[in-house]
Amino acid sequence: MIGLIVTLIIMVxxxxxxxxxxxxxxxxxxxxxxxTMTEAEQKEFLENRYP
Known part of the structure; x- marks a missing residue:
């Protein structure tokens, strides 16, 4: 049981x-x-605040 909790904490x-x-x-x-996106796609991606 302690191993599961430690694993979950590490994942978090x-x-x-x-x-x-x-x-x-x-x-x-x-x-x-x-x-691999084009410059225009990357710019649109960032302008729309997806990340």
Missing amino acids: IIFGLLGWAIRYKEAYFLLSGFA
Whole structure:
């Protein structure tokens, strides 16, 4: 039971760090397909505040 709780806490920390990196550090390379979008698509994506 303790192993399950530790695993869940670790997962929450990992996803929290990834979300923080994308939102505040603008690490958009972590988003699937963002690098393959055209410049116009990336600009629209960012203007609409999807990340």
